[in-house]
Amino acid sequence: MKRISAIFTVLALIMACSPTTFVIRQMGPALGKSALALYEEDDLQIAEQALASNLKLIEGLLKSDPDNKVLLLLASQGYAGYALGFAEDQNPPRAKRLYLRARDYALRILRQDEDFVQAETKGADALQAYLKNYGSEEVPALFWAGFSWAGFANLSLDNPEALLALPEIQILMERVEALQPEYFYGSVYLFFGGMYGMKPVIMGGDPQKALTYFKRNMDLNNNEFLLAQVYAAKFYAAKILDETLFDSYLKQVLDMPIDKRPEWRLLNQIAKEKARRLLAQKEDLF
Numbered sequence: 001m002k003r004i005s006a007i008f009t010v011l012a013l014i015m016a017c018s019p020t021t022f023v024i025r026q027m028g029p030a031l032g033k034s035a036l037a038l039y040e041e042d043d044l045q046i047a048e049q050a051l052a053s054n055l056k057l058i059e060g061l062l063k064s065d066p067d068n069k070v071l072l073l074l075a076s077q078g079y080a081g082y083a084l085g086f087a088e089d090q091n092p093p094r095a096k097r098l099y100l101r102a103r104d105y106a107l108r109i110l111r112q113d114e115d116f117v118q119a120e121t122k123g124a125d126a127l128q129a130y131l132k133n134y135g136s137e138e139v140p141a142l143f144w145a146g147f148s149w150a151g152f153a154n155l156s157l158d159n160p161e162a163l164l165a166l167p168e169i170q171i172l173m174e175r176v177e178a179l180q181p182e183y184f185y186g187s188v189y190l191f192f193g194g195m196y197g198m199k200p201v202i203m204g205g206d207p208q209k210a211l212t213y214f215k216r217n218m219d220l221n222n223n224e225f226l227l228a229q230v231y232a233a234k235f236y237a238a239k240i241l242d243e244t245l246f247d248s249y250l251k252q253v254l255d256m257p258i259d260k261r262p263e264w265r266l267l268n269q270i271a272k273e274k275a276r277r278l279l280a281q282k283e284d285l286f
Contacts, residue, residue: 128174173188186225230253233245
């Protein structure tokens with residue numbers, strides 16, 4: 001009887017979805033593994049081309065299953081990664097558009113919760129209070145919404161409307177830090193470090209707080225997640241005009257063998273490219 005009941009349960013689930021939707025939902029795990037394989041790629045040109053192709057595939061699948069949380073998350077993560085690695089240094093206006101795409105895909109997950117939507121419309125205090133109901137399963141959507149939104153804001157410092165979103169961004173990321181700070185290699189620490197390092201002191205900036213967050217990421221990852229040193233050089237050492245520390249952070253990035261952490265090859269290769277760009281801009285920064 002248990003076996004018959006299980007069969008009927010499976011059939012009911014299949015019948016609840018269209019055949020196309022059912023097939024799409026079986027592809028989620030494979031697409032997730034494809035993303036993991038991409039992180040092991042150290043050739044930036046191959047990675048850029050592959051990521052662009054994967055994103056269009058995911059968006060095509062979303063046409064048939066627009067509320068699929070797995071696909072929405074992959075789209076958000078993919079566009080955020082593309083903006084970070086292949087657009088923000090080369091073409092900031094394009095990067096801003098890509099960060100907004102990433103943000104909107106993550107928000108589509110969060111906004112499937114009607115109570116989240118209501119809290120969001122009531123303002124920062126209501127949203128902060130409501131997010132206390134969230135657990136670790138909501139961390140990925142919260143993180144990618146906040147990270148992408150912050151990427152857009154960081155490139156839009158001359159746009160007052162973009163900066164008005166900072167309180168909501170901070171609330172999303174505070175919940176990530178409270179629930180699962182190690183998510184995506186502790187990148188929530190890079191967000192807070194960048195935020196405190198980027199802002200002028202009169203607006204709540206604090207270089208020492210920035211450094212504290214960057215060190216938390218470095219400690220978590222044994223100094224091997226190289227974006228932490230890049231962010232520390234840009235948002236701390238350059239801000240306090242410590243040229244020696246700036247050089248030291250970037251030397252750590254450039255000297256570490258790319259195969260030391262195979263699962264981070266792509267992200268660390270992106271960090272190395274950013275380090276070279278920062279060194280080329282050194283005269284302007286100091």
